[in-house]
Amino acid sequence: MGKIDRYIGRAILGGTFAVLGVLVGLDALSTIVDEAEDLSDRYGFIDMMSYVGLTLPRRIHEFMPFAALIGALVGLGRLAGSSELVVVRSAGVSIGQLAISVMKPALLAAVVGFVVGDFIAPSSEQLAITQRALAQRSESTVSARHGSWNRDGGTFIHVSAVQRGGVAYGLSLFSFDEDKHLVRSLNAERGTYRGDHWLLEEVVLTQLESEKTTVSQYLTWRWNTQITPDLLVLEVVEPESLPVFKLWPWAKFLEQQGLTATDIELAFWRKVTQPLAIAGLVLVAMSFIFGPLREGSMGARIFAGVIVGVMFRISQDFFGPASVLFGLPPVLAAITPILFCWLAGIWLLNRRT
CATH class of the missing domain: 2.60.450.10 (Lipopolysaccharide (LPS) transport protein A like domain)
Known part of the structure; x- marks a missing residue:
């Protein structure tokens, strides 16, 4: 299985990082179009490109689950199209063993996403926001457009x-x-x-x-x-761009101040459970290859992957506010979409094999 693992791993990682590059590039291009409206004598083209460049690590972390989903569809679809998966199955490799082989590169992608999101993105995102705010400031004060609020008593x-x-x-x-x-x-x-x-x-x-x-x-x-620079940075940067080890203490600090910290706790649990989300989405991709899309074209597989990714994102956006509205634990809002992915993937694999 060692050679098979490496071969499948290269196919899936190649597809994942290729799709990641496309998704991040499109999102960065969209940001450039939006930021172009704010160009001025103080906030020039170099400032804008610096801002977009510094936010790339955050975008990489954000799009990693969707890149893993579509990348797995592309990688496994290419192997299925050339009948290589048929040969692997004929050699006595079970679906369970193939699932383990597919999960290994998926978890590697999850590790890459975690490292970028926790050790690179927080610093680069804070620097990007600060530079943009300073570049857009007026002569007498800094513009409040991109600022943040805090409370001390x-x-x-x-x-x-x-x-x-x-x-x-x-x-x-x-x-x-x-x-x-x-x-x-x-x-x-x-x-x-x-x-x-x-x-x-x-x-x-x-x-x-x-x-x-x-x-x-x-x-x-x-x-x-009691407000320190670290607390101000936490307020300036979006919770999703902060390191996981700072989110929980910050949530407790806000609760001590009498403020709502549900969004902070939700960001914490989403970061902690992102490897499970990536594995669940890859499992769904695998179920498509061996299930309803096993004879479909590459375009059909990619389209299905995009639809699943959009539905997963919509479910995240739904359960997040729902946890605030109905008083549900943030951990439940973070885990529920992932649980649906795992159940759907396992059901499709068992139903089609």
């Missing part, structure tokens, strides 16, 4: 961009009293983290009192808070 914080080394741009702080009345707002052009506090620069402080409003300006301002 009764103070709500908006930050437009965060750089490595603990430097933030475009900070806005809104403080409320126990009756939820706004009592103070603060805007700062820049903030630097000093270990136990932030040093804000070019500060405009507005105090709201019952009878008057006072506006003051300061060159620097000390901001004592």
Whole structure:
């Protein structure tokens, strides 16, 4: 089985990474078209291409399950079309043994996706978002279009961009009293983290009192808070682009602040269960080759793979909000679409063999 495993592995990995390149390229091209609308004197073509290039690791991780599905269809379909799978079956290799041979390259693709998504994508995504926000900022402040919100007690914080080394741009702080009345707002052009506090620069402080409003300006301002640069980065970057070992502690921090963390927990479980998702989708692809599409054309197999991938994505997008709406555990929302894939793949294989 060693030679058969390697031969099947090369076919599936070749198809997977070829499809991955196409999917990532198309998605990047779509982003270039969207970003072209924001081109200006400050945000030029080089800035746009740098942003798109830095987001490629995140796209690789995002599209890996669908690439594994279609790649398995392409690789196994090519072997089936040349009757090589027939020869392998005639040599006494069972469907179960073939399934194990197919799962090995699928799990290798899952490992590649995990490494890219956890060790490369978080840093590159944060750098991409920061560079774009800085390039699009106005003369006096950073644009709030791509910023993020956070909370520390009764103070709500908006930050437009965060750089490595603990430097933030475009900070806005809104403080409320126990009756939820706004009592103070603060805007700062820049903030630097000093270990136990932030040093804000070019500060405009507005105090709201019952009878008057006072506006003051300061060159620097000390901001004592539990918010660290790491927490700001977590807010700036989408949960799906964060490393799995940071998602769970962040969810617990948000719960301590009285905020909803369901989306963070959902992203955690989706990352943890992605290898199972890839294996389930590959199992469905294998069931197509030995089942309803065994005599179909390559185009029909690819089309079927696209449909299954879209349905899988729609189910993920459905069960995610459903878990928030009905109060279901996020782990259930992450596992349910994967469970459907496994059950469908096993049922089709048993039904057609």
